[in-house]
Amino acid sequence: MSKLGQVVESVENYNKFVLDQVKRARTDEKFGRELLGRWNDVKAKIPTTRTPTGLPLPRLALPEIDEPGEIARYLFGEGLPGEFPYLNAAYREMYLEPVREIESFEKNAGKAETKIPQLEEPTRLFSGLMLAEDTNERFHYLTRHQRTHRLSTAFDGPTLYGIDSDADGVFGKIGEGGVAIDTVEDMVRLYDGFDLGSANFSASMTISGPAPIIMAMYIAAAKRRFGPKVVPKLRGTIQADIFKEVQAQNETIFPIEPSLRFLTDMVEFTTHEMPRWYPISISGYHIGEAGSTPVQQAAYTLSNGFAYAEMFAGRGIPIDQFGPRLSFFLDCGLDAEYIALARVSRRIWAIGMREVFGAGQRAQLLKLHTQTSGRSLIAAEFKNNLTRTAAELVLAYMNATNSCHSNSADEPFTTPSEEWIRLAAHGQAILLEESGIFKHTMNMLSGSPGMKAVERAVEAAILDEFREIERLGGVLAAVEERYQRSQIQNAAHRYEQQIYNGTRPIIGLNRYRDGDEEIPEVKLARTPRSKQQLQVDRLAKFKKKNAEKATGALDKLAAAVERGENCFPMLLEAAEVCSLGQITGRLQEVVGRFRPMV
Amino acid sequence: MASPIRILTAVPICDGHDSAINTINLEFIRHGIEVIYLGYHRSVSDIVRAAIQEDVSAIGISSYNGGHIEFFAEVIGLLRKKGADDIKVFGGGGGTITHDDAVIMKRKGVDEVFFAGTSLEEMVRFVHQRYGKSRTKRPRPKSFDQQLAHKLSEIEDAYAKGKRPTRLRDATAWQALNAQRPTSKKKIRNSRGARVIGFTGPGGAGKTTLIDELVLRFLNRSPKGRIAILSHDPSVVGEGALLGDRATMINSQDDRVFMRSMATRGQAGGLSPATQDCLALLADSNFDHVIIETVGTGQEAMPFRKNGIVDLTTLVMNPDYGSRLQLQKIVMLDLAEIVVVNKSDLQRARTAHAEIEQRLEQNRRNQHLVDTVAKRHRDPGVDQLFELISNR
Numbered sequence: 001m002s003k004l005g006q007v008v009e010s011v012e013n014y015n016k017f018v019l020d021q022v023k024r025a026r027t028d029e030k031f032g033r034e035l036l037g038r039w040n041d042v043k044a045k046i047p048t049t050r051t052p053t054g055l056p057l058p059r060l061a062l063p064e065i066d067e068p069g070e071i072a073r074y075l076f077g078e079g080l081p082g083e084f085p086y087l088n089a090a091y092r093e094m095y096l097e098p099v100r101e102i103e104s105f106e107k108n109a110g111k112a113e114t115k116i117p118q119l120e121e122p123t124r125l126f127s128g129l130m131l132a133e134d135t136n137e138r139f140h141y142l143t144r145h146q147r148t149h150r151l152s153t154a155f156d157g158p159t160l161y162g163i164d165s166d167a168d169g170v171f172g173k174i175g176e177g178g179v180a181i182d183t184v185e186d187m188v189r190l191y192d193g194f195d196l197g198s199a200n201f202s203a204s205m206t207i208s209g210p211a212p213i214i215m216a217m218y219i220a221a222a223k224r225r226f227g228p229k230v231v232p233k234l235r236g237t238i239q240a241d242i243f244k245e246v247q248a249q250n251e252t253i254f255p256i257e258p259s260l261r262f263l264t265d266m267v268e269f270t271t272h273e274m275p276r277w278y279p280i281s282i283s284g285y286h287i288g289e290a291g292s293t294p295v296q297q298a299a300y301t302l303s304n305g306f307a308y309a310e311m312f313a314g315r316g317i318p319i320d321q322f323g324p325r326l327s328f329f330l331d332c333g334l335d336a337e338y339i340a341l342a343r344v345s346r347r348i349w350a351i352g353m354r355e356v357f358g359a360g361q362r363a364q365l366l367k368l369h370t371q372t373s374g375r376s377l378i379a380a381e382f383k384n385n386l387t388r389t390a391a392e393l394v395l396a397y398m399n400a401t402n403s404c405h406s407n408s409a410d411e412p413f414t415t416p417s418e419e420w421i422r423l424a425a426h427g428q429a430i431l432l433e434e435s436g437i438f439k440h441t442m443n444m445l446s447g448s449p450g451m452k453a454v455e456r457a458v459e460a461a462i463l464d465e466f467r468e469i470e471r472l473g474g475v476l477a478a479v480e481e482r483y484q485r486s487q488i489q490n491a492a493h494r495y496e497q498q499i500y501n502g503t504r505p506i507i508g509l510n511r512y513r514d515g516d517e518e519i520p521e522v523k524l525a526r527t528p529r530s531k532q533q534l535q536v537d538r539l540a541k542f543k544k545k546n547a548e549k550a551t552g553a554l555d556k557l558a559a560a561v562e563r564g565e566n567c568f569p570m571l572l573e574a575a576e577v578c579s580l581g582q583i584t585g586r587l588q589e590v591v592g593r594f595r596p597m598v
Numbered sequence: 599m600a601s602p603i604r605i606l607t608a609v610p611i612c613d614g615h616d617s618a619i620n621t622i623n624l625e626f627i628r629h630g631i632e633v634i635y636l637g638y639h640r641s642v643s644d645i646v647r648a649a650i651q652e653d654v655s656a657i658g659i660s661s662y663n664g665g666h667i668e669f670f671a672e673v674i675g676l677l678r679k680k681g682a683d684d685i686k687v688f689g690g691g692g693g694t695i696t697h698d699d700a701v702i703m704k705r706k707g708v709d710e711v712f713f714a715g716t717s718l719e720e721m722v723r724f725v726h727q728r729y730g731k732s733r734t735k736r737p738r739p740k741s742f743d744q745q746l747a748h749k750l751s752e753i754e755d756a757y758a759k760g761k762r763p764t765r766l767r768d769a770t771a772w773q774a775l776n777a778q779r780p781t782s783k784k785k786i787r788n789s790r791g792a793r794v795i796g797f798t799g800p801g802g803a804g805k806t807t808l809i810d811e812l813v814l815r816f817l818n819r820s821p822k823g824r825i826a827i828l829s830h831d832p833s834v835v836g837e838g839a840l841l842g843d844r845a846t847m848i849n850s851q852d853d854r855v856f857m858r859s860m861a862t863r864g865q866a867g868g869l870s871p872a873t874q875d876c877l878a879l880l881a882d883s884n885f886d887h888v889i890i891e892t893v894g895t896g897q898e899a900m901p902f903r904k905n906g907i908v909d910l911t912t913l914v915m916n917p918d919y920g921s922r923l924q925l926q927k928i929v930m931l932d933l934a935e936i937v938v939v940n941k942s943d944l945q946r947a948r949t950a951h952a953e954i955e956q957r958l959e960q961n962r963r964n965q966h967l968v969d970t971v972a973k974r975h976r977d978p979g980v981d982q983l984f985e986l987i988s989n990r
């Protein structure tokens with residue numbers, strides 16, 4: 001049985017364990033008393049908060065139960081926020097207003113000049129455009145009022161596919177949809193002016209196929225600017241999720257096995273040398289956006305996660321070292337499953353990691369970034385997208401996501417413009433800061449009978465998917481058989497059919513459609529040809545300057561790969577003098593190119 | 599009955615948004631259209647080469663990552679340059695293609711742009727209406743590949759109408775044209791010129807990958823050589839088919855490779871009614887090798903032998919064929935010159951090798967048994983197979 005099979009068993013066993021505890025609490029008087037005691041203790045310690053109108057509310061809401069069996073069911077089956085198995089939340093307080101702010105607000109109540117706490121706007125806006133210096137300028141603009149600098153980098157097509165700006169047929173794609181990065185010099189320009197080693201800085205890079213190469217360039221750029229001592233201080237995230245690329249996003253550049261090997265090489269390096277780095281973001285977003293059902297999304301993402309854990313542990317990296325550096329990224333759409341999808345995922349991950357992988361507390365936590373669904377946003381009567389995103393945000397926060405990105409209403413048309421980005425960001429602020437839904441009480445919307453029904457159904461369906469993958473021989477075997485891809489494609493086909501046969505209501509498209517179609521003014525942020533040419537010229541200069549050294553570095557890299565050793569140190573050397581495309585090309589000579597799956 | 603409409607679909611270079619086109623492909627084939635799907639992240643030249651070789655009526659492009667005005671125009675420009683502007687271009691890209699963009703694109707020669715919110719039905723209807731008429735007046739072919747592609751279409755069309763294309767049997771003009779082509783062939787093995795190698799075996803055995811790896815070795819070995827591939831996918835009379843092999847063949851996207859994808863159009867046994875004539879034409883066309891790929895392992899795959907065109911038959915097996923009993927039923931094991939156990943990294947491969955070896959020994963025909971892992975780069979087993987095929 002593979003690890004995934006064991007995960008299925010561990011969840012089943014855990015569910016049995018919970019039932020046993022319920023029974024025991026009802027029959028074993030001493031145990032029952034203990035539980036009741038603990039329950040009363042927890043309740044007694046819950047602080048009270050006040051809403052702006054003065055209504056007192058508990059900072060943590062618990063079910064109204066006082067019978068030991070039900071208490072056992074809650075404490076073991078769900079866990080308090082921040083307690084195993086983390087169904088309700090990974091942490092105790094999450095979005096609650098800090099106590100300090102409530103107090104100062106109350107003290108000032110009634111006075112004329114009440115000072116409202118000024119929270120920062122949600123940050124980490126995904127950006128990347130034209131050349132490195134243009135994106136750098138955008139980064140500085142976005143962070144000009146912020147104490148903490150959390151940059152999120154989008155790359156252009158050639159970079160995502162690991163090719164150089166001078167490659168055949170890609171000229172027009174340079175700097176489109178993201179920033180063009182060919183060399184370490186571009187990387188230096190990209191983050192110029194930011195203190196990469198500072199505790200207030202973190203960089204996120206959304207790239208997977210060539211992730212180890214880009215990571216090496218980032219480290220090389222940091223060393224150039226701050227010296228070698230900066231390496232252990234670097235903070236940030238790189239997506240590097242190969243399985244989901246093969247399943248949904250289609251940016252794999254090496255065959256699957258070598259891709260996974262380069263990834264593991266990188267993870268081994270960062271776990272030892274860069275303890276503050278998140279070397280992988282296990283992503284369901286792209287699976288969901290490619291058209292999967294919510295259950296498929298969660299099942300494939302979690303099973304990918306367990307497969308990574310197995311791989312990294314197989315390399316000898318201790319689970320408690322890499323476990324806390326894994327993070328997750330899920331989609332949130334409007335289907336009913338999303339009411340509890342992430343909650344259930346968090347529970348399955350915690351149980352599997354603890355029971356099957358022997359992970360300690362920090363490695364059991366599924367740390368979650370959510371993005372609202374881009375695909376649910378449509379062109380027809382596009383302003384309705386504001387409402388869709390708002391509803392999805394409520395769902396995302398009901399699942400106690402650790403961070404969230406809300407899409408802009410102009411999503412179907414182009415890279416979002418500032419007007420709509422601002423509205424999207426404000427949507428979150430309205431929900432979290434203005435409204436009282438999430439800021440007073442933890443568990444405000446947890447635990448309704450309906451939510452529990454969804455939880456049970458979703459968990460069962462995810463485990464069924466796990467069993468199917470297990471039957472096919474595990475994640476890697478299933479991927480190679482195109483299992484996940486074909487399932488996603490069939491689901492996507494069904495989804496579109498439902499839209500056009502009217503069984504899936506889409507307001508403004510197949511219901512309540514108004515003949516007058518309004519579209520936003522689409523400002524195309526095209527990269528001027530002169531800039532694209534500049535990038536090509538710079539690359540030529542770099543290649544010429546480093547021609548000799550590059551050959552040596554590539555030979556050493558290739559030799560390391562052939563020998564089967566961790567090639568990341570050689571990648572670091574190569575990143576100093578070689579371009580992205582040179583490194584990709586040489587690695588492909590050794591391990592081959594990815595054979596697309598369709 | 600007329601031939602089904604043949605359409606090529608693809609997603610542009612540096613673009614992996616394939617969800618829309620996957621759905622549209624499925625919808626097209628459900629409505630009787632044969633779709634040759636080239637995949638995502640595809641260059642203008644790959645798309646145009648494939649469209650000409652497959653002689654499709656139109657190319658459907660799904661573009662999301664921007665630059666669509668230029669990309670569609672480049673495809674049309676290259677088609678014109680190659681004298682293939684009878685191949686039409688249409689496509690979509692959700693909301694990323696604005697109405698204003700579409701006006702420019704149409705001016706540059708795009709037939710139709712489908713906006714976000716278009717029903718699947720509407721697209722199917724468009725294809726049937728616009729590309730359903732048979733193409734009687736073809737432009738004069740500008741290249742050898744184009745002429746060959748047209749002739750292959752004529753054969754397929756004739757069979758679709760239930761006629762055998764006699765005109766093609768008169769091959770003098772064809773041979774004259776061929777004679778003008780430079781060829782790298784040094785030793786010609788038979789009167790026809792090309793060595794014809796058949797690949798058969800159950801679906802999922804990895805034939806396509808194996809062929810593509812052999813193509814890579816061939817292209818490296820013969821810097822001027824040319825190779826043709828005739829591949830088959832199953833389909834039912836009057837229905838569509840998804841012909842997706844090209845998308846996974848990374849090494850075969852090359853001007854020195856001529857590839858044609860055929861649907862079986864209702865014929866059992868993994869070949870199409872038109873296969874034999876198409877194969878004869880390819881064998882007459884000055885390629886160094888002609889590879890024919892088909893699905894099937896039983897009696898039905900006999901045409902390979904019967905037509906006498908195939909010089910060498912290779913059966914590709916998946917180690918997971920099941921029990922020994924299952925093996926006994928595979929007639930091709932007696933007929934193939936070479937038997938390949940692909941995916942030989944799988945656990946069952948050793949047993950499979952032993953069982954098949956035993957069976958071949960009984961035949962006493964000097965058949966070869968080769969173990970390969972085609973998905974592995976520079977696989978020594980594939981090297982060995984390549985040598986066997988090139989030297990036999």
Ligand code: B12
Nearest residue numbers: 374375411412414614615616617658660664690692714716
């Ligand atoms: C799904 C999606 C993804 C998925 C793709 C999964 C997959 N395998 O396809 C994921 C999450 C992986 C993804 C990633 C990215 N995406 Co994206 N994505 C989308 C999204 C949300 C929906 C597109 C879609 O498939 N819709 C479903 C289809 C069925 O419907 P439709 O688009 O309305 O199309 C209709 C018609 O136009 C027609 N049609 C479409 N094509 C064709 C072709 C033919 C032949 C015909 C007849 C008809 C036809 O059929 C449809 C039905 O009516 C759009 C935004 C949006 N809401 O539209 C962004 C969007 C396309 N993505 C975008 C970007 C930038 C990216 C990234 C580059 C981001 C990055 N820097 O990392 C990556 C690159 C991925 C890659 N490999 O190329 C941008 C493009 C911006 C631009 N062009 O200016 C968009 C517009 C979002 C945005 N506003 O930023 N993406």
